[in-house]
Amino acid sequence: xxxxxxxxxxxxxxxxxxxxxxxxxxxxxxxxxxxxxxxxxxxxxxxxxxxxxxxxxxxxxxxxxxxxxxxxxxxxxxxxxxxxxxxxxxxx
Amino acid sequence: xxxxxxxxxxxxxxxxxxxxxxxxxxxxxxxxxxxxxxxxxxxxxxxxxxxxxxxxxxxxxxxxxxxxxxxxxxxxxxxxxxxxxxxxxxxxxxxxxxxxxxxxxx
Numbered sequence: 020x021x022x023x024x025x026x027x028x029x030x031x032x033x034x035x036x037x038x039x040x041x042x043x044x045x046x047x048x049x050x051x052x053x054x055x056x057x058x059x060x061x062x063x064x065x066x067x068x069x070x071x072x073x074x075x076x077x078x079x080x081x082x083x084x085x086x087x088x089x090x091x092x093x094x095x096x097x098x099x100x101x102x103x104x105x106x107x108x109x110x111x
Numbered sequence: 112x113x114x115x116x117x118x119x120x121x122x123x124x125x126x127x128x129x130x131x132x133x134x135x136x137x138x139x140x141x142x143x144x145x146x147x148x149x150x151x152x153x154x155x156x157x158x159x160x161x162x163x164x165x166x167x168x169x170x171x172x173x174x175x176x177x178x179x180x181x182x183x184x185x186x187x188x189x190x191x192x193x194x195x196x197x198x199x200x201x202x203x204x205x206x207x208x209x210x211x212x213x214x215x216x217x
Contacts, residue, residue: 035129036122038173043125044132066169068203088132 021105022078026052028108030080038066041107048087049111053100054079061104076105119177127180150189157192166199174198 022028032047040062055078060071084097091097119126160166166174174195178186186194200206 034122034124035126037120038169038176042131043129062169062172065167066173068170071169 021076022052022055022108022110024052024054027111028052028078028080029111030103031107031109033107037063039063039107041103042101044087045082045101045103048082050080050082050086050101052078053081056102063104077102078105078108080108119173126176127178127183128176153189153192157196160196160200165203165205166196170199171195 027049028051029049030041030045030047035043055076057077058074059077061073061075062071065071080101080103082099082101083095084093084099085091085095087099157166157171161168171192172195175183175191177198178191178194182194183191197206197211201208201210
């Protein structure tokens with residue numbers, strides 16, 4: 020496990036290639052580790068018929084809504100929480 | 112792997128299913144519909160394939176995401192499941208290419 024709760028991270032801005040669960044709207048955006056969920060099989064390799072090993076750490080990452088949407092018109096403190104696998108996270 | 116799968120696996124800006132945050136003025140259809148028999152059957156088949164280790168949920172998703180964008184847009188929820196398991200089972204050699212279509216023609 021590389022990251023701890025409270026750390027700031029950036030979601031890798033990689034383009035789409037094959038099956039993955041990181042939504043486009045998060046790519047390149049910065050957030051904060053809220054929680055370490057634990058280790059799970061990797062859906063990106065399971066999607067191609069493997070056992071999904073080695074296990075990947077999954078994190079709950081929190082984003083400020085105004086950071087995600089340029090014209091966000093609601094409360095500036097609204098946050099969005101998303102599960103993201105470790106290999107999509109970069110230290111900031 | 113099928114040609115369709117290779118198309119999907121190439122690097123692209125954004126895949127057709129990755130809709131979150133995409134600007135649209137189209138209204139969201141929230142109407143419910145009574146499930147048809149074939150839709151219930153589709154759900155059961157995917158459950159059995161999963162339980163027997165033939166198609167896992169990540170493969171199912173990948174199969175759906177590999178649909179050509181225009182076909183994906185037109186397809187209903189369970190039509191996408193059908194497309195996906197046909198793609199995955201053909202990849203694994205459980206179904207031969209065109210097997211389902213040829214059975215439907217007889």
